[in-house]
Amino acid sequence: MRRAVVLLSGGLDSATCLALAKQAGFVPVCLLVQYGQRHQVELQAARAVAASMGASDVRQVSVDLRAIGGSALTDEVAVPMDRPAEARAHGVPVTYVPARNTVLLALALGLAEVVGARDIYIGVNRVDYSGYPDCRPAFLQAFEALAQVATKAGVEGEAFRLHAPLLHLSKADIIRQGLALGVDYALTSSCYAPDSQGRACGRCDSCLIRQKGFADASAEDVTRYAPR
């Protein structure tokens, strides 16, 4: 059985990614990265997701990207609320964490080398996160090229593959695929500004995108929301 490192954030996308990695026949090694995100609920959600899918190999690495700063997800910067879809579609969001996916993939690559995996899954999605530079195909291709020359295994001729199976899917398509594979989205957390009990705000960009996804997929929105 081949192993694959799966980056698991606790969100809807990476949960779907884990299901797809399992469906592809990989034994997942889940990598949770505590990067100074303000909301620890994400990591709790990631562990619940892994457990619900029988993924028993879960590793957690901490890196304090707060020491670098520059994002509403790690700094004390307000997250925008109630933005219409047009506003969400333009520019790089304040929730962009500088070089986050580069850091996450670098850690995944190190773990892959240690556990003997040659495949890495990341749940990036071009449609929803068009504003994030490190969610685009050009970025993923450049990282896959880097992986070949960055590692002992790569230098010895083994190929690393970076899988981003959600890259070209709409949120609705992601949800449809995940539901077909039995993903329990009630366990996932996507909100940028959850309350102290981990309930979603229903108003940040991420909540709005997620709500629209469930609606477009004609699926029940199982998200736990905070009272308005």
Next chain:
Amino acid sequence: MRRAVVLLSGGLDSATCLALAKQAGFVPVCLLVQYGQRHQVELQAARAVAASMGASDVRQVSVDLRAIGGSALTDEVAVPMDRPAEARAHGVPVTYVPARNTVLLALALGLAEVVGARDIYIGVNRVDYSGYPDCRPAFLQAFEALAQVATKAGVEGEAFRLHAPLLHLSKADIIRQGLALGVDYALTSSCYAPDSQGRACGRCDSCLIRQKGFADASAEDVTRYAPR
């Protein structure tokens, strides 16, 4: 004045790198990364080096690569001693930390983006560390290509430059350049197995390479050694 992020490890090479970045006219932003290395003396050395060169902007990021494992530098694995040069020249050393330079450069890239720097200095050296995959020109080129597509600034058309000014130098040449620029190598620490007072063992690969460098440069070896 343009800023450059300089990865500073506390060793001889990165100290020289800092001097070269200053000579090139950059205002250095020093990045210290605590990645679970067994010896905290390295970080103390890095701070002393920065202070001695008037580099007042020093940032420190922690990432626990020990959670990933796989190296004598982060795990409880014995560091080889008294190896002849021929033995040192073959294969990937046990001190190789999987994907370390990918992680370090990813963090440097994030910091560069936040502080408005477009230049990153790393003190890798092809001759001495030929066994490390992530010290080779192909790796550095691949990372520079990644930086262009991984960041907001890169996507907006600004070029990131990765500087590895020691890449093709011998240890003796590095020492000669550093001495000419006033680097105080007594502040630096290169040893893989220092004692509790931070004194070098004089027997690990890194110490042997460093000793040979001082000898080849006809320079005094100012390293503090533990009593044998």
